[in-house]
Amino acid sequence: MSFAATLAVAPVVAETPANMLVIANRIDDITTLDPAESFEFAGSDVSRNIYGKLVNFDPMNLDAGYGPDLAESWTVSEDGKTITFTMREGVKFASGNPVRAEDAAWSLQRAVILNKTPSFILTQFGFNADNAKDMIKAEGNTVSITTDKRYATSFVLNCLTATIGGILDKEEVMKHEVDGDMGNTWLKTNTAGSGAYTLVSWKPNESVTLKSNPNFYLGEPAMKRVVVKHVAESSTQRLMLERGDIDVARDLNPDDVAGLAGAEGVAIDSALRGRIMYISVNQKHPELSKPEVRQAIKYLVDYEGMQNSFLKGQYVIHQNFLPATYLGAIDDQPFSLNIEKAKELLAKAGVTDLTITAGVREAQERLEIAQSLQNTFAQAGIKLNLTVGTGKQILTKYRARELDMYVGAWGPDYPDPHTNAGTFAYNPDNSDEAQATGLLAWRNAWDTDGLTEKVAAAVVEGDREVRKGMYEEIQREFLQKAPFAILFQKVEQTGRRENVQNLNLGGAITAVSYWPVTK
Amino acid sequence: MAVVENNGNGRRKSPFSSSVYATILKTIGSVLVTMLGLTFVTFIIGRVMPIDPVISIVGERASRETYDAAYQAMGLDKPILVQFAYYIWDVLHGDFGMSLLNARPVAEDIRRVFPATLELATIGTFFGVVLGVPLGVIAAVKRGTWVDQVARVVALVGYSMPIFWLGLMGLLVFYGILGWVGGPGRVGIFYEDVVPSVTGMILIDSMLDNNWEVFRNAISHIILPASILGYYSMAYISRMTRSFMLEQMSAEYITTARVKGLPERTVVWRHAFGNIKVQLITVIALSYANLLEGAVLTETIFAWPGIGQYITTALLSADMNAVLGGTVVVGLIFVLLNIFSDLLYRFFDPRAAK
Numbered sequence: 001m002s003f004a005a006t007l008a009v010a011p012v013v014a015e016t017p018a019n020m021l022v023i024a025n026r027i028d029d030i031t032t033l034d035p036a037e038s039f040e041f042a043g044s045d046v047s048r049n050i051y052g053k054l055v056n057f058d059p060m061n062l063d064a065g066y067g068p069d070l071a072e073s074w075t076v077s078e079d080g081k082t083i084t085f086t087m088r089e090g091v092k093f094a095s096g097n098p099v100r101a102e103d104a105a106w107s108l109q110r111a112v113i114l115n116k117t118p119s120f121i122l123t124q125f126g127f128n129a130d131n132a133k134d135m136i137k138a139e140g141n142t143v144s145i146t147t148d149k150r151y152a153t154s155f156v157l158n159c160l161t162a163t164i165g166g167i168l169d170k171e172e173v174m175k176h177e178v179d180g181d182m183g184n185t186w187l188k189t190n191t192a193g194s195g196a197y198t199l200v201s202w203k204p205n206e207s208v209t210l211k212s213n214p215n216f217y218l219g220e221p222a223m224k225r226v227v228v229k230h231v232a233e234s235s236t237q238r239l240m241l242e243r244g245d246i247d248v249a250r251d252l253n254p255d256d257v258a259g260l261a262g263a264e265g266v267a268i269d270s271a272l273r274g275r276i277m278y279i280s281v282n283q284k285h286p287e288l289s290k291p292e293v294r295q296a297i298k299y300l301v302d303y304e305g306m307q308n309s310f311l312k313g314q315y316v317i318h319q320n321f322l323p324a325t326y327l328g329a330i331d332d333q334p335f336s337l338n339i340e341k342a343k344e345l346l347a348k349a350g351v352t353d354l355t356i357t358a359g360v361r362e363a364q365e366r367l368e369i370a371q372s373l374q375n376t377f378a379q380a381g382i383k384l385n386l387t388v389g390t391g392k393q394i395l396t397k398y399r400a401r402e403l404d405m406y407v408g409a410w411g412p413d414y415p416d417p418h419t420n421a422g423t424f425a426y427n428p429d430n431s432d433e434a435q436a437t438g439l440l441a442w443r444n445a446w447d448t449d450g451l452t453e454k455v456a457a458a459v460v461e462g463d464r465e466v467r468k469g470m471y472e473e474i475q476r477e478f479l480q481k482a483p484f485a486i487l488f489q490k491v492e493q494t495g496r497r498e499n500v501q502n503l504n505l506g507g508a509i510t511a512v513s514y515w516p517v518t519k
Numbered sequence: 520m521a522v523v524e525n526n527g528n529g530r531r532k533s534p535f536s537s538s539v540y541a542t543i544l545k546t547i548g549s550v551l552v553t554m555l556g557l558t559f560v561t562f563i564i565g566r567v568m569p570i571d572p573v574i575s576i577v578g579e580r581a582s583r584e585t586y587d588a589a590y591q592a593m594g595l596d597k598p599i600l601v602q603f604a605y606y607i608w609d610v611l612h613g614d615f616g617m618s619l620l621n622a623r624p625v626a627e628d629i630r631r632v633f634p635a636t637l638e639l640a641t642i643g644t645f646f647g648v649v650l651g652v653p654l655g656v657i658a659a660v661k662r663g664t665w666v667d668q669v670a671r672v673v674a675l676v677g678y679s680m681p682i683f684w685l686g687l688m689g690l691l692v693f694y695g696i697l698g699w700v701g702g703p704g705r706v707g708i709f710y711e712d713v714v715p716s717v718t719g720m721i722l723i724d725s726m727l728d729n730n731w732e733v734f735r736n737a738i739s740h741i742i743l744p745a746s747i748l749g750y751y752s753m754a755y756i757s758r759m760t761r762s763f764m765l766e767q768m769s770a771e772y773i774t775t776a777r778v779k780g781l782p783e784r785t786v787v788w789r790h791a792f793g794n795i796k797v798q799l800i801t802v803i804a805l806s807y808a809n810l811l812e813g814a815v816l817t818e819t820i821f822a823w824p825g826i827g828q829y830i831t832t833a834l835l836s837a838d839m840n841a842v843l844g845g846t847v848v849v850g851l852i853f854v855l856l857n858i859f860s861d862l863l864y865r866f867f868d869p870r871a872a873k
Contacts, residue, residue: 016708017709020709022708028832028836030621031619031620031621031622032621032622115585117585185622188621188622189621189622189623201712203631203824204618204620204621204623204628205824205828205829205832206824207711209711209712227708227711229704229708229822230822230824231703231704231822232819232822232828233687233819233820233822235687235690236687236690236702236703236820236821236822239690239691239694239695239702239703240702240703242695243694243695243698243702245702245707245708246708390835390837391835393568395571395574396571396574399574435583437583437586
């Protein structure tokens with residue numbers, strides 16, 4: 001080819017190959033791909049497609065809850081403390097090594113021993129570095145897990161479906177061990193699983209490329225290659241989708257979603273996600289800790305106004321800590337903007353000329369929410385000052401219990417109601433010394449008005465229906481008493497080329513699955 | 520090039536006078552001091568900023584013990600000057616530490632992202648020079664005419680238009696509607712990792728690999744962001760060229776040259792332009808440095824994985840090792856480009872060396 005011809009810029013071919021899925025997504029939150037450490041959205045997406053787990057969700061039927069994956073079946077001991085899993089026969093890792101009970105037990109022990117950020121999902125069952133090998137055991141073709149006390153079986157199994165439950169190829173990982181790190185350094189950027197895909201490359205802030213695993217026990221997926229490209233701008237994603245350079249755009253803002261209406265060959269899907277938006281007030285503040293003031297604040301939010309204007313399509317009103325679709329989630333919405341009622345409550349509490357400062361991170365939607373609050377609060381005589389900063393700046397103050405008020409979001413850590421109940425309504429030690437920075441109730445210095453015990457009881461209740469009722473009750477109480485006003489639940493709007501079928505983003509409870517996808 | 524002579528008594532005569540040595544030493548000294556100062560200021564800002572790098576590592580749900588362990592492991596419990604001394608020692612050994620975000624060596628990250636920016640900025644500057652210099656000269660020569668007005672408007676628009684908006688519009692028109700150019704990213708998704716990475720610059724790597732298909736695709740991707748950066752830099756270069764030229768055109772020697780009956784072309788290009796070359800070098804070097812510094816917004820819109828995007832992401836995630844590493848590299852480039860333009864200055868205009 002001549003140089004001149006080379007320079008002549010031809011129109012770009014605009015269709016992705018039939019066996020390749022190309023997705024635009026913000027993936028700059030990935031910090032590691034080790035399932036024992038990974039705790040971010042984009043990282044979970046990768047992990048979900050690479051690692052098999054003992055039990056897992058079926059992407060085509062998420063409502064069914066957890067079901068068999070690498071474990072074919074399980075039994076629960078009479079005292080309810082030991083669950084014994086029987087492994088599926090004949091499953092292989094991408095390396096070709098067989099998936100053994102030993103791999104499964106070792107992977108879970110490893111996650112406990114490494115004690116990385118998400119390890120609490122397992123250690124809450126009483127496991128620690130010293131006892132992990134006794135509590136999680138492989139015997140022949142079975143793995144048994146013994147918890148320190150009786151928990152709801154559904155709670156334990158739901159937790160095993162989290163990213164941290166990924167089963168690793170022990171032989172492969174230990175080949176790369178450095179200084180007793182159980183392969184952690186290597187696994188940050190490499191993978192060793194038995195799932196539908198294996199990792200080709202992860203270039204930070206650039207792309208993740210996966211290729212199909214021919215050994216996958218459900219059969220090799222139709223999409224032989226999946227490329228997730230980091231595209232930060234919504235409008236850029238939209239253009240790429242319209243041009244057909246990508247199959248899926250995952251971070252479209254409302255304007256671009258609206259702009260895509262009627263675009264040829266493009267469909268928009270809306271899916272409820274687990275993330276909730278909330279505001280909370282610090283109970284160390286003498287005025288904000290008055291029950292009437294807490295109530296008043298819930299009447300000072302223009303839920304509908306925000307939902308129908310700048311949040312259009314991206315969030316729906318949701319007033320409790322369990323996201324819709326979680327076990328025990330309720331849809332009660334007793335609060336709406338009512339300035340008069342709020343004024344009455346404030347007067348009853350003897351509060352006049354209140355000035356408070358809210359911490360907000362500099363994300364568009366949060367700033368807009370904060371500004372809306374500023375406006376409605378002012379109507380009831382509360383002056384709301386905003387401290388705007390990066391996520392880390394604001395979070396540092398929040399964790400140190402230094403903010404009067406926080407405008408933020410929370411995503412559940414695993415698909416069990418305890419995940420949010422244990423954060424919003426559980427705080428066994430409200431002292432500063434407790435430093436329970438992981439608990440939102442503690443960060444707001446709220447002693448939970450008796451809900452801590454109820455949350456503790458619900459998590460050990462064996463009967464699923466009874467357990468469900470307990471969460472419903474906790475939430476109804478929470479709604480009235482808590483210094484939290486839960487505002488919205490996230491709706492993810494995804495742009496998709498119409499020929500892409502069966503792409504399930506995972507709903508409120510899990511991550512995206514690529515293996516059922518066809519084109 | 521200076522010739523090394525033998526002065527007859529067995530000792531070599533130095534090719535440079537002692538003042539040249541002094542200048543070189545002074546230059547090296549000033550580079551070191553500038554870099555040390557820059558690093559120190561960035562380091563201190565990183566430490567006093569109300570952000571918590573530990574959370575980046577352990578996450579916001581971590582227990583106190585995990586947090587404390589990470590705090591110590593990162594050396595944050597040591598006095599700040601000690602931390603700085605350790606840091607400088609490591610940097611001198613080419614070690615910028617590990618990125619808190621992706622657990623890879625920062626030096627490796629920079630090696631990966633910098634060529635992307637270098638490629639983009641070089642072509643951008645090339646466009647800027649090729650268009651900006653003639654435009655500036657013509658505007659000056661035709662001062663006050665419609666040509667000058669048009670040139671000034673073109674420059675003004677380029678200078679005042681938000682580059683973000685310009686990028687989006689460019690994408691919308693040339694990629695979205697007309698389909699003349701490739702979309703965001705350095706190369707089409709199917710061409711990624713096709714040619715082996717030698718220099719990290721896809722255009723050069725694909726040429727080395729003799730893979731003209733990838734080369735062509737890479738050109739189709741770079742042409743738009745580079746043109747937009749080029750337009751931006753053209754605006755600056757043409758404005759400066761115009762004002763330098765105006766200054767020369769009103770000088771006496773130009774009048775003399777015209778009186779002597781020299782053709783206007785010679786007067787403009789040989790005499791006037793010949794005299795502004797030196798000043799232009801500084802302008803071009805500065806403009807190049809600006810683009811290299813990371814045209815952050817351009818990189819974001821075009822999903823261009825360069826150093827601008829790298830530093831921004833690092834900053835927002837409190838990944839101070841990455842921020843420091845990136846800042847040191849960018850700072851060094853700035854300093855080196857300044858020295859380079861200074862040297863060229865001396866080369867073209869020996870008076871400057873005196």
